Amino acid sequence: MRHDTGLLASAVNALAMTLACLGAMSLMAVAVLTVANAILRRFFSSPILGADEIASLLSVLAVVSFLPVSFINEHHLEIDLVMRGLGHRAYRWVGIGAAVAVAFFLGAMTWQLVLFAAGARQAGDATWFLALKTWPWWTAVCLMLAVALLAQVIVVSWRIGGAESADRE
Secondary structure (H helix, E strand, O other): OOOOOOHHHHHHHHHHHHHHHHHHHHHHHHHHHHHHHHHHHHHHOOOOOOHHHHHHHHHHHHHHHOHHHHHHOOOOOOOHHHHHOOOHHHHHHHHHHHHHHHHHHHHHHHHHHHHHHHHHHHHOOEOOOOOOEOHHHHHHHHHHHHHHHHHHHHHHHHHHHHHHHHHHO
16 A cells, blocks of 8 residues: 555455455466366366356456455556646546545445345345355445445545645645
8 A cells, every 4th residue: 555554444455455365266266167167078078067157156256356455555547647737736636536436436336236135135036057046145245345445435535635735735
């Protein structure tokens, strides 16, 4: 992290790194499962039953698990070329606005997925072949998005703190 961090930011960063490690393991599991399934299908005409369903569920978790570390470390694209021409103060305030907009978007997305997971649980939604309940997977996605949201709120506070100190200079 590039910023002066407090206890909460350090804890969120540690949790984000843990989730990213779990995401990397999920990606590796999908790769191993896919290769094993292809080999068994090709040479023994015996694919792994439900491999596609498992790979799909693990892939969703893998993708979302990297978001918190990306947000807390601000590993995302910014278009600096145009904004730097407006001056340092405008650049900072647009950065704050963008960070706040991302936080609101993450909050809305998390809330909608909470509703979706609750609906999946109530409906008894399950995968087609293995009949795995999907709501626990969507609940895990919601929790990871909540961590990403918390990370983005921390980024907003960093940016506001940086803008206030820059305005005083």
